[in-house]
Amino acid sequence: MEPSKEFMFKYKGFYFGVNTSAEHVASLENFEIKDSDIFIATYPKSGKNGTVSKEEINLPLFNHLIAAVPKFFFLPANTCNLIRATCPSERQEGSHLTGGAQCLPEAEIIYVTRNPKDVLVSYYHFSKFITTLEEVPDFNIFMERFLAGKVLASSWFDHVAGWYGHAEDFNILFLTYEDMKKDLRSAVLKICNFLGKKLSEEEIESVVRQATFENMKKDPRANYENLPDDIADKSKGRFLRKGTVGDWKNMMTVAQSERFDEALNEKIKTLPIKITWDM
Ligand code: A3P
Numbered sequence: 212m213e214p215s216k217e218f219m220f221k222y223k224g225f226y227f228g229v230n231t232s233a234e235h236v237a238s239l240e241n242f243e244i245k246d247s248d249i250f251i252a253t254y255p256k257s258g259k260n261g262t263v264s265k266e267e268i269n270l271p272l273f274n275h276l277i278a279a280v281p282k283f284f285f286l287p288a289n290t291c292n293l294i295r296a297t298c299p300s301e302r303q304e305g306s307h308l309t310g311g312a313q314c315l316p317e318a319e320i321i322y323v324t325r326n327p328k329d330v331l332v333s334y335y336h337f338s339k340f341i342t343t344l345e346e347v348p349d350f351n352i353f354m355e356r357f358l359a360g361k362v363l364a365s366s367w368f369d370h371v372a373g374w375y376g377h378a379e380d381f382n383i384l385f386l387t388y389e390d391m392k393k394d395l396r397s398a399v400l401k402i403c404n405f406l407g408k409k410l411s412e413e414e415i416e417s418v419v420r421q422a423t424f425e426n427m428k429k430d431p432r433a434n435y436e437n438l439p440d441d442i443a444d445k446s447k448g449r450f451l452r453k454g455t456v457g458d459w460k461n462m463m464t465v466a467q468s469e470r471f472d473e474a475l476n477e478k479i480k481t482l483p484i485k486i487t488w489d490m
Pocket of ligand 1: 332452
């Protein structure tokens with residue numbers, strides 16, 4: 212079952228949502244990036260949410276840090292895909308977009324990965340309640356699309372491999388969702404160090420305290436409970452769902468997990484990271 216054209220379109224080999232247009236994406240090729248910009252890039256459902264609307268932006272895990280480090284730059288809708296396209300892996304050379312790539316070496320980029328089985332499960336639930344995404348009730352079909360890269364942001368592997376492939380070219384801090392879950396304070400310190408920002412002990416404590424899943428769930432600035440009904444059907448799910456590592460085990464059957472491994476494990480071995488599947 213192919214993705215419905217009602218929800219996605221392909222541009223230069225990447226899937227975009229119909230809330231944008233090829234013309235809009237094309238216009239981003241000349242997106243001006245300043246040396247002082249900071250980007251946070253992830254594949255969807257990896258612990259960061261980009262632009263909700265032009266005015267209202269929240270970044271789970273980062274939003275409280277942003278309050279302390281106001282220099283963060285927020286990507287306009289779909290620019291994550293654009294930036295990803297400017298950092299193609301070898302095979303994606305054909306889809307190279309210009310503008311951004313020329314400037315990116317000077318910008319500071321934080322790239323977050325999450326284990327792809329948890330990404331898949333989180334993405335599946337997300338698709339159920341976000342009305343601009345196609346709801347695919349059958350998890351098997353959703354998984355096959357995910358493995359084939361036929362979802363928004365396309366292939367998880369290409370996304371991660373593309374960014375790690377440019378580790379030496381750009382100024383990138385690589386973080387993992389699992390490391391942040393294990394030790395949020397260390398992640399905050401790493402980010403501050405990377406950005407050359409010195410926070411006081413109190414500020415660090417405050418960022419760490421507020422950025423935990425439990426606190427964000429309670430915090431109206433971070434929990435997305437005020438998303439309008441035409442964007443999120445709250446009877447079908449929540450943005451801050453579980454926030455755990457290894458939730459895929461509650462969703463995937465042994466057969467599904469094996470199918471996933473068969474499709475992705477050889478590729479994953481080529482990545483310069485060790486995936487944490489459970490904690
Ligand atoms: P789950 O669906 O597994 O709960 P993104 O922001 O990239 O869309 O990622 C969303 C995922 O990150 C969701 O995963 C969400 O609950 C989780 N998340 C968001 N903020 C978090 C936090 N502070 N701690 C742990 N997980 C968080």
